[in-house]
Amino acid sequence: MTCSIRLVSSMERYTFAILVRNQSGVLNRVTSMFRRRQFNISSLTVSETESADLSRITVLFDGDEQAKQQLKSQLYKLPDIKVVSELDREQTVNCELLLIKLANSSAAARNDILDAAGAFEARVMDYARDAIILQLVGESRHIDNFIDLMRDYEILEICRTGVVSLQRGSAVMRNAKRL
Amino acid sequence: MLLQGSEIVVRTLMEQGVDLVYGFPGGTVVDIYDALYQHQNDIRHVLTAHEQGATHAADGYARATGKVGVCIATSGPGATNLVTGIATAFLDSVPMVVITGNVALDNIGTDAFQEIDITGITLPITKHNYFVSDVNKLAPAIREAFVLACSGRPGPVLVDVTKNAQEDKTEWEQMPPAASEKTTQRYLREELVGAAEAINTSVRPYVYFGGGAISCGAQELIIELADAIDAPIGCSLMGISGVPTGHPRFLGMEGMHGRLASTLAMRESDCLIALGTRFNDRATGNRSNFKPGATIVHIDVDVSELSKNTSDSFALAGDLKVALQELLPLIRKRARTNWSEYVAGLRAQEAGVLDRREGLTPRNALLALGEHLDAATCVVADVGQHQMWAAQTLRFERPRTFVTSGGLGTMGFGLGAAIGAAMGTGRRSVLVIGDGGFYMCLNELATAVAERLPIVVLLMNNASLGMVRQWQRLFYGGRCNQTSLAGRKTDFVMLARAFGADGARVESLDDLREALDVAFRAQGPFLIDCAIDADELVLPMMPPGGTLDDVFYKVGE
Numbered sequence: 001m002t003c004s005i006r007l008v009s010s011m012e013r014y015t016f017a018i019l020v021r022n023q024s025g026v027l028n029r030v031t032s033m034f035r036r037r038q039f040n041i042s043s044l045t046v047s048e049t050e051s052a053d054l055s056r057i058t059v060l061f062d063g064d065e066q067a068k069q070q071l072k073s074q075l076y077k078l079p080d081i082k083v084v085s086e087l088d089r090e091q092t093v094n095c096e097l098l099l100i101k102l103a104n105s106s107a108a109a110r111n112d113i114l115d116a117a118g119a120f121e122a123r124v125m126d127y128a129r130d131a132i133i134l135q136l137v138g139e140s141r142h143i144d145n146f147i148d149l150m151r152d153y154e155i156l157e158i159c160r161t162g163v164v165s166l167q168r169g170s171a172v173m174r175n176a177k178r179l
Numbered sequence: 180m181l182l183q184g185s186e187i188v189v190r191t192l193m194e195q196g197v198d199l200v201y202g203f204p205g206g207t208v209v210d211i212y213d214a215l216y217q218h219q220n221d222i223r224h225v226l227t228a229h230e231q232g233a234t235h236a237a238d239g240y241a242r243a244t245g246k247v248g249v250c251i252a253t254s255g256p257g258a259t260n261l262v263t264g265i266a267t268a269f270l271d272s273v274p275m276v277v278i279t280g281n282v283a284l285d286n287i288g289t290d291a292f293q294e295i296d297i298t299g300i301t302l303p304i305t306k307h308n309y310f311v312s313d314v315n316k317l318a319p320a321i322r323e324a325f326v327l328a329c330s331g332r333p334g335p336v337l338v339d340v341t342k343n344a345q346e347d348k349t350e351w352e353q354m355p356p357a358a359s360e361k362t363t364q365r366y367l368r369e370e371l372v373g374a375a376e377a378i379n380t381s382v383r384p385y386v387y388f389g390g391g392a393i394s395c396g397a398q399e400l401i402i403e404l405a406d407a408i409d410a411p412i413g414c415s416l417m418g419i420s421g422v423p424t425g426h427p428r429f430l431g432m433e434g435m436h437g438r439l440a441s442t443l444a445m446r447e448s449d450c451l452i453a454l455g456t457r458f459n460d461r462a463t464g465n466r467s468n469f470k471p472g473a474t475i476v477h478i479d480v481d482v483s484e485l486s487k488n489t490s491d492s493f494a495l496a497g498d499l500k501v502a503l504q505e506l507l508p509l510i511r512k513r514a515r516t517n518w519s520e521y522v523a524g525l526r527a528q529e530a531g532v533l534d535r536r537e538g539l540t541p542r543n544a545l546l547a548l549g550e551h552l553d554a555a556t557c558v559v560a561d562v563g564q565h566q567m568w569a570a571q572t573l574r575f576e577r578p579r580t581f582v583t584s585g586g587l588g589t590m591g592f593g594l595g596a597a598i599g600a601a602m603g604t605g606r607r608s609v610l611v612i613g614d615g616g617f618y619m620c621l622n623e624l625a626t627a628v629a630e631r632l633p634i635v636v637l638l639m640n641n642a643s644l645g646m647v648r649q650w651q652r653l654f655y656g657g658r659c660n661q662t663s664l665a666g667r668k669t670d671f672v673m674l675a676r677a678f679g680a681d682g683a684r685v686e687s688l689d690d691l692r693e694a695l696d697v698a699f700r701a702q703g704p705f706l707i708d709c710a711i712d713a714d715e716l717v718l719p720m721m722p723p724g725g726t727l728d729d730v731f732y733k734v735g736e
Contacts, residue, residue, distance in 0.1 A: 025310070029302060036303050066486060073483035079307045079327060 010064050013042070015092065015165055017173055018057040018075060019049070019083040026080045030057060033078065039063065039071055043096075043140075045162035054082065054174065058164050085173050087165050097161045098122075098136040098143045103154035104129065113153055120146045131156060180352070184314040184345040185210035188278060189218050191321040196356045197249050199240065199602060201225045201233035205253020206293060207280030210345040225602070225630060227595065228622035230257050234264020235595025235620070236602075238273050242582045243557045243600035243608075245394070247274045247328050254281045255293030258339075259300065263589060265335045266304040270586025271417060272390060274333035276324045277305075283342040284312040298339050306334035314347035322357050330360040332481040333394055362480055364497035364505070371502075374476045374493035375509035381450030381474065383518045384410040387433065389462075390417030390585070391455020391479060391499055393578045398422055400503040401454060407507065409515040410452070411522045413441035415462045416585040418455075420575035430522070434462040435721045436567040439532060439732055440525040442719065446727040447521070450474045455499045457481075458488040459586065468726045478502045532732050534718075539688045541565070541639060541715050545572040547691050548609065548637055551699045557582060557600040558609045561593030561616035564645035567717040569611045591619030597634050598627055607633040607699070614664055615644040617671075624678040627704040634704040635695075636682075638671060641711040649716050653734070654723070663713075675706040682706035 020026045027046055034041050043060035061071060068086070075084045102113055110132070117124065117134050120142070126133035136146055140163055147158065167173070182190065188211050192200065200222060204212045215224050227233040230252045237248030248268075252261050258279045268275045282291045298310045307327050309320040317340060324336040378384055386405045392398060392414075398421050405412045405428045412428045414421055422429050430441035437445075445451065451473055456462070463469040466488050477484075477491040478499055485494035495502050534542050545568055552558065554576035560566040560583040575581050582600055584592040593612040601608035617638055627634050648662040675682035680703055683694040691709055698705040721730045 025298070028299070032302050070483060070487060073481075073485075077306075077481070077483060079323075 011062050012064070014061045014063070014068050015087040015089065015094065015163070016059045016061060016071070017085045017087055017165055018059065018081060019054050019174055020057060021080040021082065022048070022053055022055045023080060026055065027057070029078055029080060030075070033074055037070070037074060039067065043162040045164055047164065051174070058162070060163055083173055087167060091168050092165045093168060094139055094163050094165045095137060096140050096143055096163045098146070099125065099133060099159045100136070100147065100150060100155060101131055101133045101157040102150060103156055104132050105154060109153050113150070116146070116149050122146065180350065181348050182351045183210070183214075183348050184317050184340065185214040186217070187314070187317050187349070187351050188321065188340065188345065189214040189222065190351065190353070191318045192249060193218065193221050194353050194356060195247075195322070195325045197222060197247070199223045199225065200249045200251055201227055201236040201240075201599070202251030203227060203230050203233055203253070203257060205255075205257045205280065207254040207282060207342050208251060208257075208278075208345075210342070211251060211278070211280065211340075225598075225626065227598075228625045230260035231264050231591070232595040232598070232620060232623040232626060234261050234275070234277070235267065235589075235592050236599035236623075236626075237275055237277075238264060238268045238592075239559060239582055239596030239599030240603040241268070241273050241275055241599070242271075242596070243579055244603040245579060246603070247276055247325060248599065249276050249278070251278045252280075253293065254279060254297070255295045257293075258295050258297035262300060262304070263587075263591075264595070265301055265337065267584050267587045267589040267592055268335040269304045269306070271584065272333050272394065273335065274328040275335035276321070276328050277335060277337040278321075279337065279339045280345065281310075281339050281341045285343070287312070287341065298337065301337050304335070305337050308337040308339065310339045310341075311344050312341040314344045314349045317344055317349075318351055322354065325357040326360060331362055332391070362498040362501070364495075364501055365482060366495040366497060366502075370493060370495060371505055372509060374495060375506055377474045377476060377493060378408060378450055378452060379511045381408075382515065383448045383521075384408050384450040384452060384515070385445055385448030386410050386412045386452045386454065387414065387445065387456060388412070388418045388421055388454040389415040389456025392418055393421045393455075395455065395480070395499045396578070397455065397499045397503060398578055400500060400507070402426065402428065403507060404452070404503060404510065407510050407512045409513065409519055411441075411444050413437070413445055415456050415459065416570055416583065419570055420578050420581035423576050424574035425576075430526070432570050435464070435723075436571065436717050436719065437721070437730075438571060439529040439719055440522070442721075442727060442730050443525050443528075444522055445470075448473060450476065453477045454503070455479060457484040460488070463488060464721045464726045464729070465724050470727075537688075539686065539691060539710065541568040541711055542572050543688055544637070544639065544691055544709055544711070545569055545611070547688060547695060548611070549573050551635075551695055552609065554580070555604065556580060556607060556609060557604055558611065559583065559593050559597040559600055561610070561612035562588045562590045563613040563616060564641075564649065564715070564717050565611050565613045565639040567646075568639075590616040592616075594620040594623040594627070594636070597636075598623060598630070598632060601632045601634055602630070607635065609635045609637065611637045611639065613645060614638060614640045614642060614671075621674065624675065624680055624704060624706075628679040631703050633701060635698045635701075636704060636706040638706055638708050639711045640671065640708050641713040641715065642667070643713045645713065645715070646717070648713065650723075652716075653720075671706060671708040675704070680704040680706060682708060684708045684710075686710045
């Protein structure tokens with residue numbers, strides 16, 4: 001989800017994991033704040049967590065240091081937000097899922113597609129006379145590369161989940177200190 | 180005890196210490212109004228002419244008293260009419276709880292009659308809001324709303340209650356009124372020491388405070404700090420009345436129409452100590468060129484305000500009073516004679532350029548008004564030229580005696596707010612307003628008359644939308660498009676009388692003095708229609724997008 005494009009000095013990509021009260025409308029509150037304050041969000045996923053009371057939002061955000069601090073402190077102003085954690089890419093497992101539907105047009109194309117799928121460890125989820133659906137799980141760049149490769153063939157549809165992230169080791173977010 | 184939802188709303192308001200609400204009834208709040216009828220000896224309900232007036236009244240009440248203002252409106256148009264008032268309170272961090280009704284849960288999402296998604300609409304202009312469709316969640320939501328409204332940086336909270344939640348029953352027990360959550364000081368000892376060191380080593384420190392200083396009651400500590408470091412004090416528009424205008428260290432308001440001495444002192448300072456203020460663009464001008472090279476020590480309760488508009492050298496998040504109490508022992512007391520002398524020179528310079536014309540000038544009109552103000556009188560200013568003249572000219576003794584819409588700049592805020600201020604303080608309030616803004620809220624004269632409120636309305640009538648006209652004259656080649664109201668033939672005195680109030684038209688300073696004598700003895704609202712020349716300007720002025728270097732003090736010659 002891209003809210004806006006603005007040129008900011010020393011732009012970097014940051015990953016935030018946000019624990020929120022599991023209530024209707026919370027996602028709306030978070031995204032509304034992002035939109036209103038023109039934060040540049042490139043990926044956002046929401047999921048259930050180990051606790052029924054909490055949902056987890058993973059956000060990829062592009063900005064400079066000051067914008068990052070703003071994002072964090074604006075998030076903490078929302079009463080539904082429990083913990084905001086900036087995840088260090090090196091210390092984090094990041095993962096995304098891709099579903100891609102390709103035309104099953106000729107034997108040659110089919111063979112190439114399935115070879116590439118094998119090399120990328122993508123799984124065939126559906127195989128029809130006229131189309132193939134592949135699933136690929138991995139880091140975003142891995143998925144980008146695969147999509148790039150598939151552009152040589154006829155891509156019918158693409159759907160990506162956005163990134164989810166967990167810190168390596170036994171670190172647990174809900175125990176993190178606020179700000 | 181087993182109670183109906185509407186009864187829970189009213190009893191929970193009572194439990195929270197509410198004895199006055201503003202509102203306007205309608206289909207989805209009839210149940211609440213029925214419960215209010217049962218409790219009319221405990222909670223006074225004031226019927227306004229329009230829901231917007233109810234929000235401004237609740238807002239004015241909250242600003243004048245420091246308590247949480249409460250208003251009630253029905254769903255649909257009732258709720259949407261609140262929006263400007265809620266946004267006004269939000270931008271100026273005023274604690275307010277707003278209760279709206281909504282259609283029954285069965286009908287939600289069907290575009291039922293007078294159904295509107297008011298929680299969606301008010302999402303960006305409330306601290307938080309609640310959609311309550313389950314009677315069991317009603318009392319907790321209202322209690323949380325009060326805690327949120329007055330905790331940390333105060334602000335408005337809305338509770339939208341569906342019809343079924345008002346009609347269903349559940350168990351309710353009285354709880355103690357909500358206390359505001361304790362603010363945590365989010366800075367390290369080193370940061371505090373660093374800030375103190377920067378202040379101690381500064382040559383030309385300047386203390387600058389905003390509305391946050393008033394909401395947490397830090398005025399004495401601010402003066403103590405300024406005394407210790409021998410610094411002048413200035414404030415933002417929202418800070419006015421925070422420090423007595425006559426205090427020897429106080430130089431007045433900063434910003435687009437800030438006073439000469441305070442503007443120049445801020446420009447020359449090498450260490451700006453900013454307390455409970457957020458460096459709004461009207462205060463700083465062009466943000467990227469605001470005080471380059473100077474040390475900025477910034478203390479605010481809202482972390483997100485630190486380094487948002489400025490590059491703060493030291494940013495301390497937390498309760499301002501506590502932060503100052505912790506900072507003061509680290510401050511080395513010393514005189515800064517050169518700096519004090521320089522500031523004294525600025526004062527003399529300011530005295531030299533003061534508008535000393537005779538006759539019914541804006542300044543003379545306000546000085547005449549000022550003669551009638553005692554330390555406890557709350558003055559409300561609407562939005563426009565008159566607001567800036569009032570902010571520059573009137574003198575205040577006590578915090579919360581100057582009320583104005585600073586952040587949102589809401590024309591039409593004034594009369595509602597003056598009603599709330601008069602009721603909150605239990606004494607006469609004063610409204611300074613322009614003719615443009617008065618047209619936007621004059622319907623609330625009906626409320627002021629019904630409540631027999633002694634409100635003095637000084638209508639600074641220049642038959643134009645003066646502030647925009649000033650911009651058109653100065654920056655738009657004199658093309659004064661749509662800012663003349665001269666075609667309107669309204670007789671404001673007759674209008675006031677038609678509402679059941681009284682008034683007088685004045686065209687000279689002597690007339691005005693006479694009228695003020697009458698107005699300040701009147702039992703009810705009294706309107707003074709005061710003729711002001713449409714060519715009067717608000718000066719000094721920092722041009723839009725300019726910096727402290729671009730401020731001009733006169734036009735022409």
